[in-house]
Amino acid sequence: MDQKQRSRLPDVFINFLKFGCFTFGGGWSIVAQIQKEYVEKKRWITDEELLDFTSVGRSIPGLMIGNASVLFGHHVAGIPGALLALLGIVLPPFAIMIAVTFIYGLVKDNAYVSYAMMGVRAAVVPIIISAMVKLFKAGMKDVFCYLIAIGGLALCLFTGISNVLIVVIGAVAGLIYMEVKERHAVS
């Protein structure tokens, strides 16, 4: 691990602690938060790389947020980076959940809590959309990509096929398409 990677560790840990406090809605907001902090602001990774972490993270067993954090952390700061990103992202929810078990009865049917949560849930879709808008250009290079994206969307919505299989189908389609395209270019 080099000097550059080591110097990134505190930054990764502190930012992932922050991200961990605001991962609502199945955790897709982590993608929006990484995009803003590490693609736009610090430029440590590209939109393409973030898409890769998201899709690979989604297709490995376990929690997508944990997987995406490990993939990002390893990419920017090696194995220590992966461990610190994971620790950072899970500590806040872990601590909050422990606190909640004590006041569970108070929180569960509290009208004010449910009002505030309605607001938070209403923000989840815009957060995911904002991430998608920014990543759109990185994923969509030509007509083939649009077809694949629409196919992926349809498979997710209308079939019970697992995400792993959908990602594998995308990978195979990419391999075949690029092979055909290259042969075409040569001949």
Added chain:
Amino acid sequence: MLYLELFLSFVMIGFTSFGGMSMIPLINDEMLSHGWMTAQEVADIVAIAEMTPGPLGLNCATFAGMRTGGVMGAAAASVGVLLPSLTLCLIAAIFMERFKESKLMGHALYGIRPVCIGMIAAVVIQQSMANYAGTWLLGMSWHALIIGAVALVLLIVLKWSVPKTITVSAALGLLFGVLFG
């Protein structure tokens, strides 16, 4: 031993599921078969997990561990559910880094990236149906729709950060709730 059982139980849940709601049936089975929770309590965790940040699987592990074995139990269950990230995913990360320059890897990712965009779009549609449900026009909630529109403007036009946007949305939810019930 309880801690070990909690740990192993959540290792199994972690390795055989892919996060989110897909974990619920597994968690349900494990909790009921060990007698750690009732079906009602499992339903409660799902509701509580929605109110707290973090992935559903981790929230369930923490809550179930806490209920049965205190803070140590919560830690054992949480480490268990995170084990796939710590093992499989770390291997995948090392693998991806090593084959980063490979042509085949590049070709595969060319197909994987748009698939990911499609998956995100599916999440948008599924979450919209859940989060904007109500009793108003076409079965939607106008409170939620207004807050959603405000959040969209804050994020995309004004380029606000996620934490600030979530805080304002929670405040608006509270305001609408108090004013209009």
